[in-house]
Amino acid sequence: MPELDDRTALVTGAAKRLGRAIAEALASEGADIVVHYRSSGEEAEAAAERLRQKGVAAWTVQADLADATEARGLLGRATELAGRPLDILVNSASIFTPSHVLGFDEEELRRQFAVNTLAPLYLSRAFAEGARRGQIINMLDARMLECDDGHAAYHLSKRALFTLTRMLALELAPATRVNAVAPGLILPPPGQDESYLEALADTVPLKRHGSADDIARAVLFLATSDFVTGQVIYVDGGRHMEGRMYGS
């Protein structure tokens, strides 16, 4: 019997890359999926079709999470599409732009926080109102334990999401579990290729990069582990213990 049969999940940023892999993993355990996207409409439709071929129901929904009104409205729209309250929320959509602490302006910080921190907060609040027993999984970044001086605004936004994960885990217990996965070196940033990962593989204790499947499996573990909340799983080949500076 699939472990997530009769559950419905909203996965943000699920048209491609890690979000899509997470959606597929949840679907492989029987969950119906609302595939959120911002600009990748065609990829989102294709991803939803692949999910349907696995035998689950799937819908697509568009929203720009940099816009607070759209972010606040997304949960309701997803619930309407699914026709019942959602059981699982995965906050995977993110922006990852280079910036230095002495260089970024307020607008850059605001944009990173809007998508990476505030949208998960608004979605979580709406989710907690509707969920009977549910769970939230936030996508962090293993680099948040260091000073990522090459992505300063992004780093701050993920650190805040880390703290928010723990605050919400306490605040929303016992009805809703809140956990996180912190990926390390997994996929090259959009626009970069495999050589980006190969150049950094030596900084990872396990001397290689991970795969989308590694991340999806960690999400699935959290999604099916009923006594786990407030937890962060680092899926990074041990990189978070190194204490080296990224981006320098």
Ligand SMILES: NC(=O)c1ccc[n+]([C@@H]2O[C@H](COP(=O)([O-])OP(=O)(O)OC[C@H]3O[C@@H](n4cnc5c(N)ncnc54)[C@H](OP(=O)(O)O)[C@@H]3O)[C@@H](O)[C@H]2O)c1
């Ligand atoms: N990839 C890695 O190796 C890695 C490492 C560490 C942490 N992570 C974290 O893991 C998660 C998934 O990683 P990823 O590499 O799959 O992410 P990604 O490709 O950088 O972004 C995922 C999706 O976020 C959506 N997005 C961006 N801006 C948005 C906005 N304003 N409104 C709504 N959606 C927006 C985009 O959707 P559209 O394409 O539809 O516009 C994009 O496809 C992220 O939270 C990331 O920070 C990933």
